[in-house]
Amino acid sequence: MTVHIVVLAGGVGGARFLRGLREETRRRYPDGNGNSTARITAIVNTGDDAWLAGLRITPDLDSILYTLAGVNDEGRGWGRVGESERVSAELREYNVGWPWFTLGDLDLGTHIARTSWLREGLPLSAVARRLSERWPIGVELLPMTDDEVETHVEVADDGTGTGTRLLHFQEWWTRFRAALPAVRFIQQGLETSAPAPGVLEAIDSADAILLAPSNPVVSIGTILAIPGLRDRLLAADAHVVGVSPIIAGAVVRGMADACLSAIGVQTSAYAVARHYGVREDGGLLDGWIVDDADSASAGELSAIGLPTEARPLLMRDLDSSAAIAGAALDLSLGRRL
Amino acid sequence: MTVHIVVLAGGVGGARFLRGLREETRRRYPDGNGNSTARITAIVNTGDDAWLAGLRITPDLDSILYTLAGVNDEGRGWGRVGESERVSAELREYNVGWPWFTLGDLDLGTHIARTSWLREGLPLSAVARRLSERWPIGVELLPMTDDEVETHVEVADDGTGTGTRLLHFQEWWTRFRAALPAVRFIQQGLETSAPAPGVLEAIDSADAILLAPSNPVVSIGTILAIPGLRDRLLAADAHVVGVSPIIAGAVVRGMADACLSAIGVQTSAYAVARHYGVREDGGLLDGWIVDDADSASAGELSAIGLPTEARPLLMRDLDSSAAIAGAALDLSLGRRL
Numbered sequence: 145m146t147v148h149i150v151v152l153a154g155g156v157g158g159a160r161f162l163r164g165l166r167e168e169t170r171r172r173y174p175d176g177n178g179n180s181t182a183r184i185t186a187i188v189n190t191g192d193d194a195w196l197a198g199l200r201i202t203p204d205l206d207s208i209l210y211t212l213a214g215v216n217d218e219g220r221g222w223g224r225v226g227e228s229e230r231v232s233a234e235l236r237e238y239n240v241g242w243p244w245f246t247l248g249d250l251d252l253g254t255h256i257a258r259t260s261w262l263r264e265g266l267p268l269s270a271v272a273r274r275l276s277e278r279w280p281i282g283v284e285l286l287p288m289t290d291d292e293v294e295t296h297v298e299v300a301d302d303g304t305g306t307g308t309r310l311l312h313f314q315e316w317w318t319r320f321r322a323a324l325p326a327v328r329f330i331q332q333g334l335e336t337s338a339p340a341p342g343v344l345e346a347i348d349s350a351d352a353i354l355l356a357p358s359n360p361v362v363s364i365g366t367i368l369a370i371p372g373l374r375d376r377l378l379a380a381d382a383h384v385v386g387v388s389p390i391i392a393g394a395v396v397r398g399m400a401d402a403c404l405s406a407i408g409v410q411t412s413a414y415a416v417a418r419h420y421g422v423r424e425d426g427g428l429l430d431g432w433i434v435d436d437a438d439s440a441s442a443g444e445l446s447a448i449g450l451p452t453e454a455r456p457l458l459m460r461d462l463d464s465s466a467a468i469a470g471a472a473l474d475l476s477l478g479r480r481l
Numbered sequence: 482m483t484v485h486i487v488v489l490a491g492g493v494g495g496a497r498f499l500r501g502l503r504e505e506t507r508r509r510y511p512d513g514n515g516n517s518t519a520r521i522t523a524i525v526n527t528g529d530d531a532w533l534a535g536l537r538i539t540p541d542l543d544s545i546l547y548t549l550a551g552v553n554d555e556g557r558g559w560g561r562v563g564e565s566e567r568v569s570a571e572l573r574e575y576n577v578g579w580p581w582f583t584l585g586d587l588d589l590g591t592h593i594a595r596t597s598w599l600r601e602g603l604p605l606s607a608v609a610r611r612l613s614e615r616w617p618i619g620v621e622l623l624p625m626t627d628d629e630v631e632t633h634v635e636v637a638d639d640g641t642g643t644g645t646r647l648l649h650f651q652e653w654w655t656r657f658r659a660a661l662p663a664v665r666f667i668q669q670g671l672e673t674s675a676p677a678p679g680v681l682e683a684i685d686s687a688d689a690i691l692l693a694p695s696n697p698v699v700s701i702g703t704i705l706a707i708p709g710l711r712d713r714l715l716a717a718d719a720h721v722v723g724v725s726p727i728i729a730g731a732v733v734r735g736m737a738d739a740c741l742s743a744i745g746v747q748t749s750a751y752a753v754a755r756h757y758g759v760r761e762d763g764g765l766l767d768g769w770i771v772d773d774a775d776s777a778s779a780g781e782l783s784a785i786g787l788p789t790e791a792r793p794l795l796m797r798d799l800d801s802s803a804a805i806a807g808a809a810l811d812l813s814l815g816r817r818l
Contacts, residue, residue: 197593197594197597198593198596198597198600198601199593199597228567230565230567230586230587230590231568231586231587231589231590231593232590233590234586234587234589234590234591234594235590235593235594237590237615238590238591238594238611238612238615240593240594240597240598241597249567249568249571249586250567250568250571252568252571252589252593253567253568253569253570253571253572253574253575254571254575256534256535256536256568256572256577256589256593257534257571257572257575257577259535260534260535260536260577260578261577263535264535274575275575278574278575
């Protein structure tokens with residue numbers, strides 16, 4: 145029997161988690177050819193997507209694609225390895241694009257291909273499939289939606305202290321490194337968006353549903369806000385197990401703390417679990433994985449009905465990522481027995 | 482008084498001619514700062530333009546822009562000097578674009594900028610102005626029209642000998658090097674196109690109008706087929722002088738012979754002049770410049786009322802190009818005295 149694992153994922157954290165999960169399933173469910181018999185479906189955040197220089201940019205889908213294809217820049221944490229920026233230098237001369245947002249040459253190949261297919265009328269889900277056909281990544285990549293969602297951030301105006309102004313999420317995130325306090329996130333198109341073809345079906349047929357250690361607000365939170373998606377997760381046969389992106393009160397990577405504070409959630413493994421919600425109270429989580437540093441909160445959460453396991457959570461390499469994914473998988477599958 | 486010179490131009494031949502003309506005017510009408518007081522307006526063919534990989538490609542405008550900016554690849558004859566093809570290699574992996582049509586990385590910067598401005602709603606003429614603002618090229622570049630013209634070539638079908646098939650002009654030209662005999666050219670959008678803003682005004686105010694030694698069929702011929710443009714040239718105060726792209730029955734560069742034979746015109750300096758037409762017979766030309774090798778035809782043409790001058794016509798370097806442009810300018814301005 146094929147085990148079907150569905151993962152809700154954002155960018156870099158999601159990519160590393162998926163790479164670990166793929167490795168774990170290769171060991172656990174070997175097909176004899178170095179791959180696994182398991183089916184892995186990633187439902188990927190597209191709330192960070194942007195139109196830039198007339199091209200559609202999908203940062204999270206790309207981070208996952210490149211990482212699973214083994215062509216990502218591991219050191220830098222984003223983009224393609226061996227990247228160059230010859231085109232970007234030209235665009236800067238023409239004052240096109242955002243000077244603080246780098247479009248690498250190899251990466252631009254992907255953006256141009258994607259945009260040309262979108263302009264031909266293909267939905268993003270079909271585009272993601274076409275792009276991933278280039279490499280045998282072993283994971284089905286689904287954008288959360290085919291509809292365009294554009295995230296803006298309302299930040300306190302500088303000076304007066306009373307007004308606010310809107311920035312594109314990428315400007316807030318990439319240019320200002322989320323250093324301007326966010327008042328709220330405005331996600332244009334999200335409320336009227338529909339899950340991409342295959343998303344709800346994947347949830348229905350899943351044997352395990354995992355939340356990657358991605359940003360709980362602007363990655364996982366955005367996916368969960370697609371109309372109909374959260375209800376389908378609550379109705380699924382599979383158990384939903386999340387991996388905390390917070391270790392000992394700090395983000396492992398990225399700037400999730402700046403996002404959590406904007407929605408009034410503390411930066412802690414405990415608070416994020418409560419934010420996702422405990423199944424017994426109508427929430428999403430059937431299980432939660434925290435770092436050993438948060439074993440106290442594991443006890444507290446288990447006491448209020450959320451089975452929580454404490455273990456090392458740093459994805460240092462393939463083995464540690466595989467072990468974390470395996471623990472989440474065990475917790476999800478184990479609850480079905 | 483500012484001398485205003487209008488040039489109808491195609492790609493590489495037009496670019497070299499314009500570079501020579503700019504040099505000639507700097508010598509003839511110096512402004513004291515190394516430039517000239519003359520105004521040069523180039524009306525540029527856009528009939529070779531294409532949508533490729535979702536990007537708008539305008540080969541003739543680019544050839545002229547790069548050549549006047551001094552960033553063209555002189556040896557190769559097209560594109561940017563110091564070019565690389567990292568993005569193109571990626572596009573090939575995704576099966577996007579035409580594998581036989583190279584999009585250089587530096588060149589792609591121009592294509593992406595152009596396309597993003599077009600998508601924002603800017604007309605091509607405004608886009609051409611924006612692109613050329615990057616360099617002090619000293620020539621006003623006007624696309625012949627802001628409307629999209631798409632040239633296809635009807636070629637004899639292989640095998641049967643009876644049927645025909647349509648190729649995009651770029652496929653016929655770049656992929657097959659114009660080696661498939663052309664039956665006719667079909668230029669979608671040309672009949673309903675309008676001259677770009679500034680084109681007719683430039684013709685009206687010109688002191689001299691020159692036809693660059695560009696392809697008489699798919700470059701100059703296409704410009705002349707813009708509704709209203711030919712009539713305006715005929716009504717202009719300035720005299721129209723052309724430079725033959727044919728020397729001793731052969732094309733200097735490009736494959737104009739393949740285009741001329743498709744419209745039933747011989748590949749000769751004489752036949753091209755007759756094709757443009759002699760002013761006395763209602764044609765376009767007030768003067769014509771041929772190579773020394775064609776001095777016999779110069780006599781014949783002068784005898785039927787077309788002042789024709791024979792001189793060296795190979796644009797070997799800046800000096801020879803400037804001298805050719807100067808001769809054309811003299812013939813046009815001289816006729817006004």
